[in-house]
Amino acid sequence: MVEAGLVALVALAALVVAVPLGPGVVARVPPPPGGVAHRDGPAPRRLRVVTVLAVAVVAGALHRHPSWLPAFAYLTVLGVWLAAVDLRVHRLPDHLVLPAYPLLALLLGFAALVDAAPGRLARAGAAAAASWLVFWALHRASRGGLGRGDVKLAGLLGGALGWLGWGYVGGGFCTGVLLGGLGALALLAAGRVGRHDRLPYGPFLLAGAWSAVVQAGIHP
Incomplete structure (x- = not known):
């Protein structure tokens, strides 16, 4: 009962802050220089x-781990905002992604202190670095087909998934890549995009990471 109350309190606090701010945060991000809003x-x-539902699902999945919830509730809220921004202007802005690195590290450090789990924190740092390097290599290999914003987002998501375990790092990114491929095929089949159009990849990476977090809570 105490754990459930703590989870509900953290989720409610996250939503009280995030729900009023979200529309303004998303609307204020401009397109890249020379670009236009795509929708x-x-x-x-x-x-x-969407923010309330996404946080509620994560809170329910992590009800056994109240110390983890501040980090993952924050990441969920940020993920909803970033997905909305990327869909609108095809951009993952530094002013939202980069400050999330130290803040997520601080929140996971709090969880490591409460749970006496320094190994999880070390693994999260290693996973963040490994994910960033892999996606940086993909960015270079694709000659810009994968944006630098996606690389920075991958490092952030890798750190969060690394806290859960290496299997969730691989599973979360594989799910994101699969969703991205299916989404691209669906849009091509519907004639909404052409073969040479660039698609926002961030929402798919975020959806894959979110599903991995939920799975980790349900199947610890």
Whole structure:
């Protein structure tokens, strides 16, 4: 009962802060220099509903681990915002992604202190570095087909998934890549994009990581 109360309190606190701020955060991110918005931003009500549902699912999955929830609730809220931004302007802005590195490290450090789990924290750091390097290599190999914003996001997500275990790092990214491929095929089949159009990859990476976090909570 105490753990459930702590989980509910953390989730509620995250939503009280995030729900009012989300639409403004998403709307204020401009396109890259010389670029244009590819679609309108999500309706504020829709963004708020998605944020509440995503955090609620993560909170329910991690109910056995209340010390983990501040980090993963924060990552979930940020992930919803980044996905909405990337869909709108095909950009993962540094001012949202880069500060998340030290903040996530601080929140995971708190969890490591509460759970006496320094090994998890060390693994998270190693996974963040490994994920960044792998996606940087893919960025170079693709000659910009994979953006630098995706590389930075991969490092952040790798750190969070590394806290859960190496299997979740691989599983989360594989799920994201699979979702990205299926999404691209669906858009091509529907005639909504051409073969040479660039698609935002961030939402798929974020969805894969989110699913891995939920799976880790359900099957510890």
